[in-house]
């Protein structure tokens with residue numbers, strides 16, 4: 001049997017995973033059942049088998065992972081070893097702020113950095129963009145970095161590219177905000193890689209429906225996840241949700257009661273900060289909404 005080698009999972013292909021070896025070559029690998037799910041971003045040890053195939057022998061410890069709800073309540077991996085998520089939004093389609101907060105909360109709870117990326121900066125004259133600016137200031141107040149770019153006009157893309165270096169990042173956000181356009185602008189080699197993976201897997205072009213990891217020309221990795229990646233709030237409870245709102249973290253220890261739910265409780269430091277305009281009332285209202293969503297999930301509704 002051949003020796004074990006290091007590899008990086010760059011795509012999940014249904015019947016196996018595409019593993020990039022240390023020399024950059026891509027090998028289709030099967031995984032041992034006892035390993036459980038192996039996901040894009042995983043660092044693995046693998047051996048060469050018959051023909052061009054390989055087998056994953058072990059998965060190295062993950063520094064982070066994101067999960068989503070799958071069939072029959074089973075949690076599935078979205079990606080592993082991510083350093084940062086960019087929540088992409090745009091003047092059009094109109095932002096879904098509850099979805100933005102859900103992305104930010106799950107990411108925070110998983111110890112992954114998150115930033116806001118406002119695409120379509122060329123549309124600033126669009127009706128409603130004043131409202132967006134006001135909202136974005138609330139996120140800055142909460143401790144988030146906000147960057148504006150235009151994939152179409154390629155403004156702000158160089159600065160974004162240098163920020164992506166040395167990190168493994170992923171773009172998420174509602175449909176139509178421009179995640180694919182941004183990825184295409186950043187990754188001139190993207191189609192080549194998709195072609196290579198398709199060829200290896202023998203599955204043809206439809207492998208582009210899977211999350212894929214790309215190396216950026218300037219260094220760093222970008223995971224392109226097709227469609228809207230939904231990370232479940234599933235494994236979170238009310239308490240963890242409160243801690244995943246960045247601007248609540250320094251306040252929670254000041255609530256009068258240890259078991260404060262920050263929802264009408266006496267002496268709540270978060271509600272007090274909302275009343276003094278120190279915390280965005282809109283963010284606080286969305287926290288309550290997401291909390292209700294959690295509670296209804298837990299009771300099986």
Ligand SMILES: Nc1nc2c(ncn2[C@@H]2O[C@H](COP(=O)(O)OP(=O)(O)OP(=O)(O)O)[C@@H](O)[C@H]2O)c(=O)[nH]1
Nearest residue numbers: 120150151152174175176177178179180181227228
């Ligand atoms: N005006 C303008 N339009 C843009 C920009 N970036 C993308 N678009 C347009 O927005 C539309 C949606 O872009 P996509 O890149 O497909 O969006 P997406 O986020 O990948 O959408 P899903 O794959 O459905 O989740 C396309 O028609 C793009 O041409 C931009 O910077 N400015």
Ligand SMILES: [Mg+2]
Nearest residue numbers: 179180226227
């Ligand atoms: Mg897309």
Ligand SMILES: [Zn+2]
Nearest residue numbers: 255260262268
């Ligand atoms: Zn409280």
